[in-house]
Amino acid sequence: MNTVEYKLKENWFKNIILFLSSQTISLFGSAVIQYALMWHITLMTESGKMMTLYIICGFIPTFLLSPVAGVWADRYNRKMLIILADGMIAIATLILAILFLMGYDAIWLLFVMAAVRAFGTGIQTPAVGAILPQIVPKDKLTKVNGANGSIQAVIMFVSPMVSAALLGLTSIEVIFFMDVITAAIAIFTLLVFLKVPLHEKATEKQTTSYFSDFKQGLQYVNNHSFLKEFFLFFAVFFVLMAPAAFLTPLQVTRSFGGGEWKLAAIECAFSIGMMVGGVIIGTWGGFENKIKTLGFASLIMGICTVALGIVPVFWIYLSFMALFGVAMPIFNTPANVLLQEKVEDDYLGRVFGVMGMISTSMMPIGMLIFGPIADFIKIEWLLLGTGIFTIILAIFLWQNKTLIEAGKPLLKEV
Known part of the structure; x- marks a missing residue:
């Protein structure tokens, strides 16, 4: 570890506060405008087809860009990639x-705006996942990722209310300007106050093509x-989660009727739960073996999915x-921390790029399967079936010797 990296890790708490603060400001502005755009389209068109088109524009660019963005996150300055993505969206x-x-x-x-924002997200996601181990000591990654999850949950809880209030009080143009201001504050914070040294691969002269680098990333995955x-x-988990997430x-x-307040209630309940979960994992840290923690959470989600399909009281x-x-x-x-701990730094961006491709594609694929079926079969039956399969998947995860071995804690450095 060189002198700059040592000082960075020594001041990790200050640095992570700066980093998470900038990301919180940026994410809050993005979340507010995301809801504003969605509701504006809904009010202007009252068209399900238009909403579907908006959603497609909002995830396809992220999926297509993830493999290239993963290569960029390994080749170039990760902090500058995050700034570039925020700046592009702001402009x-x-x-x-x-x-x-x-x-x-x-x-x-x-629709163009939704695609541009998805493009920026595609650049930013692997860079953020890969930069955290440069800032944070490995034994603190679980707490930091847990805290980040809580922050995102708070934003998920607050941003719809703020967006609805702003739409009632002002015009959509003012909300656009608000997003530009929050992005500018986030960029300024990262650019001026946070010093992150280049990771090793970014300091080398690049002699291979993007495709070659991406292929190396896939080979890295294939060799482990x-x-x-x-x-x-x-991949299987995200497909199974599609009914619970979208239906x-x-x-x-x-099944329950009652109008908009019940729809708002399930969003609020989920967001409050995420806040609590972030605090729990941040303070508890999970089991010593991260795969066991992952399996435990999968089991809870499987049980909850089954319950959502059978409980009769709202x-x-x-x-x-x-x-x-x-x-x-x-x-x-634990899923993020496992990758951050076990994957070599030079390949971390590409591995997070692969994870981004899976996370942005599998749920929509799940909806292509379960969405049309929901018009012929009760959603309760779909939840019951996918919940049971998720429970079985969690049990298989606990029995997987390769993953259990990978989930063991790192030996502490002396």
């Missing part, structure tokens, strides 16, 4: 705000059996939705 939002003020408010501009089995588990609002409308339904939220950070945190 696009500023242009959109000016166009709207000039009277050019065609709906297709919002725990990564192959880890990603296979994630529960439709289920509540069909308040009990809300309780299980909150418990589902509690399990999410307990699932996500």
Whole structure:
């Protein structure tokens, strides 16, 4: 470890506060405008097709860019990639705000905006995942990832309310400008106050093509059996989670009725659960073996999915939705930390890129399977079936010797 890296790790608490603060500000502005765009399209068009198109524009660029962005995160300065992504989104939002003020408010501009934001997210996600081990000592990664999960949960809870209030009080253009300001503050914080040395690969002259680097990343995954089995588990898990993630609002409308407040209630219950889960994993740290923690959280989510399919009382339904939220950070945190600890730094961006491809593609694939079926089979039956399979998947995870071995804690440095 060189002198700069040593000082960075010595001041890790100050640095992570700066980093998470900048990301919180940026994410809050993005979340507010995300809801504002979605609701604006809903109010302007009242079209399910338009909403579907907006959602597609919001995830396909991330999926397509993830492999390239993973290579970038390994080749280049990760901090500057995060700044570049935030800056690109801010400039696009500023242009959109000016166009709207000039009277050019065609709906297709919002679809373009959704695609640009997804493009920026595709660049940013692997860079953020890969930069944390440069800032934080490995034995603190679980606490930091847990804290980050809690912050994201708070934003998920607050941003819809803020967005709704702003839409009622002001125009969509003002919300656009607010997003530009939050991005500018985040960029300034990272650029001026946070010093992160280049990782080793970024200091070398790049002699290989992007495709060659991506291929090397896939070979790295293929040569490490725990990564192959880890990603296979994630792919199956995300497909099984699709009904719980996307069909529960439709289920509540069909089975419980009651209008918008019940839909808002399930979002709030899930977000509050995520806040609690982030605190739990941040203070507890999980089992010594991260795979056991991952399996435990998977089991809870499987049980909750089954419960969502059978409980007849809405308040009990809300309780299980909150418990589902509690399990999410307990699932996500050890998954991220496992990669951050076990994957070589030079390949970390590409491995997170592969994970990004899986996370952005498997749930939509799940919806292509379960969405049409939901018009012919009760959603309760889909939740019951996918919940049972998730429980079985969690049991298989606990029995997987390769992953259990990979999940063991690192030996502490003397």
